[in-house]
Amino acid sequence: MVDKVPMTPSGFKKLQEELRMRQQEERPRIIEAISEARAHGDLSENAEYHAAKEAQSHNEGRITELEDLLARAEVIDLTKMSGDTVKFGATVKIVDEDTEEEKTYQIVGDQEADVKDGRISISSPISRALIGKSVGDSIEVNAPGGSKAYEILAINWG
Incomplete structure (x- = not known):
């Protein structure tokens, strides 16, 4: 396979x-x-x-x-994507629950990922935590610098 x-x-x-x-x-x-x-x-x-x-x-x-x-x-044609939950191709706006810092990321394939451009890999820890979640949900990400908590503010497509 x-x-x-x-x-x-x-x-x-x-x-x-x-x-x-x-x-x-x-x-x-x-x-x-x-x-x-x-x-x-x-x-x-x-x-x-x-x-x-x-x-x-x-x-x-x-x-x-x-x-x-x-x-x-x-x-994956992002123009045909929609929904209320995070999945591949979504652009997700999150806020760090500790620092109140807002970040916006698009979830893309491994080869396209570029954090400086706001594109994170589908296999990254933060993407895996976001997948399937909705606006208002909180996620916890185990990052190298320790655990971080984020809240999802918005999900956009295309």
């Missing part, structure tokens, strides 16, 4: 663009660097050659990873 990877349409598009860039721009550039370094002669002491081969290995590994993720992607 192949595990599906949930993601938003924008996250899917970003991964497709990275794959295209790595295959059509990065791969030819690295191949050129390898052949240029080969022309310098003795490969055993050629730092440029070894650096280019290492870059090639890294790039090909990421291409394989991207192809796998895109093949297993389950793109």
Whole structure:
């Protein structure tokens, strides 16, 4: 059984663009660097050659990873999402019950998560605590710095 990877349409598009860039721009550039370094002669002491081969290995590994993720992607159309409980794709406004600090997060796939942009992974502790809850509910999250309590202020879609 192949595990599906949930993601938003924008996250899917970003991964497709990275794959295209790595295959059509990065791969030819690295191949050129390898052949240029080969022309310098003795490969055993050629730092440029070894650096280019290492870059090639890294790039090909990421291409394989991207192809796998895109093949297993389950793109979830957020325009069709609605409801009163938190689930994948929801944008949730919460307030820290101790500091009264408000935060807004969108729950997205693992590959799309970027806390600075307000996107948190579906598998993060805070997302797991939010899933299935409604406005007004309190959640407790065991964070590395200790336990934190939040109240859900709003749930938005799209």
